[in-house]
Amino acid sequence: MAAWSLRRPQGATLVGETRGHGEPVVLVHPTAMTRRGFAAAAEQLATCLRVVTYDRRGWGDSRGSNGPHDWWATHGDDLLAVIESLGQPAHVVAWASSSAAAIHAALRRPDRVRNLVLFEPTIGAGPPRARRLRQLRRALTWEAAGEPRRSRAVFWRATTGRGVWAPETGHRGITCAFDQVREDIQELLLAAPGPLADELRAGTADELLGHLHALQPELHILLAGMSVRRVYRLAERLVDRCPEAGWRGEEDCDALLPVSRPKLFAACVLEMLGHADWRAIAAARLAELSAALRLPKLERLQARCVRTSELLVPDAVTGVLRWDPEGEGACASLVVGSVYELTGASARVLGVIDECGEDYVYPPEWFEWVPIDW
Structure with missing residues (x-):
């Protein structure tokens, strides 16, 4: 693994790592996370590809800021700079909110982005509904009060929660993937430094929906079957505007798939990029199942x-x-x-x-x- 840094305009510096050899693929982390969230998946992908992970501007070890009106466009330009530094076009894998940066980059320089793989993209989410809006306001309040860990805990519970039906009681409830993962993963999510409040205020780049018809790189969408239904509705909007886009769901997985089940996530990405087939996914699922069941x-x-x-x-x-x-x-x-x-x-x-x-x-x-x- 090789560490690197890249200077950008306005005094920004991007810090990242490169693993493996072969065709380059860049992993772009979501809100409230850093490149470390992709580390385990990157190790798996590096067996077939040259994998680049980096902290987006203002997150983790990277430095710099940008305005709310050009938030995702700036992150898209940073992504293009990372690809340019590789000397050849790259595949891009983006998680959740960072899908906006990936699509900005692909629309601006389609010759530099070979394929797009978006895991649970949130483009077009619009204003959050009442319950989630209350949760996000709580996250912003804790951030303003100087309690970043509490703020991130509220954020992750809001974004990884899903409704469940209990047949024995006949009642509906909420379960959160964040509360189910190992303590070290929780710590990774709670300790990620970065401008959470500013990124939440920047929104989900809904205006990109009107430009998706011009998207040239091949688009793949990966969804977690146990995630919130809202993500599926957003994916349907993307597919409506990109009829040739392919998408699949991993039914027994949740919204933290790249962190909680990195082998399976990597196998799905490799299949979408043409470097593996269903056997790799089946093997990864069974290997992780054996670990879960001891x-x-x-x-x-x-x-x-x-x-x-x-x-x-x-x-x-x-x-x-x-x-x-x-x-x-x-x-x-x-x-x-x-x-x-x-x-x-x-x-x-x-x-x-x-x-x-x-x-x-x-x-x-x-x-x-x-x-x-x-």
């Missing part, structure tokens, strides 16, 4: 299916296994007598890659072992 070390095995029944589903937050009687008809595709590849084995559960390339978990008694001479 399974034994993964082994490569094969087994023959002897039974099909309800689908066994692990809760993505708690890792607790639960039965989903309706899941089999929707996504399970095991066929009795067929041989499948298994990427993990224990007395409790098997990770199975089916003939469609999807990965699921099943009880061991559904299979009989097939001896293989590797």
Whole structure:
């Protein structure tokens, strides 16, 4: 890994790191985070690509400021400067609010941006609704009071919360991905220095929606299935204006996917950029599933299916296994007598890659072992 700095106009300095070799890809961090949030995902991507992470102007170790009216345009110009320093066009992966900077850069210099991958883009969000507006006002209030950690805690709970339905009680509630991640990840999000209040006031660059028809680089949108529904509505707006844009959702993931499940995030990005296929995503999902469930070390095995029944589903937050009687008809595709590849084995559960390339978990008694001479 090589550290670098880049001087910009108005006394700004960008600080970043480069990993790996090959085609360049630049990762642009979201509001209330620094390049360190992408570090684990960057390590995974660096096995195939030359990966650049940097702190945006005013965030982390970078210095400089900009006005609220040209906030994202300035960050877009900074992104172009980073790409120019590489000496060749680059792929760009942007998270949430930084999608505005990425699109500004692609519209201004389409010859420098090869592909755009946007994770949960927030362009076109408009004014937040009442409940979220109250939360963001609380974040601004704590920031003004000199309590940045409390401000960031309010921000992350507001942006990673989602509604849940509890069948046993018949009540709806809110769960936040921020409250579910490890303490070290929480600390990373709470300690990120930067102009949170100014960036929140700058908005989500809604005016870009009117220019998306002119976007030339190929656009890919990655969504987290367990995130807020509002993000899906925003993605639909982008696709309406860029009909050729491709998008996909990872159903058992939440809005902190690049931080909480970096292997899976990297596998999805590599697939979108043409450097991997579904096998990489399946392997990453099963590897992280085994860690969440504390399974034994993964082994490569094969087994023959002897039974099909309800689908066994692990809760993505708690890792607790639960039965989903309706899941089999929707996504399970095991066929009795067929041989499948298994990427993990224990007395409790098997990770199975089916003939469609999807990965699921099943009880061991559904299979009989097939001896293989590797």
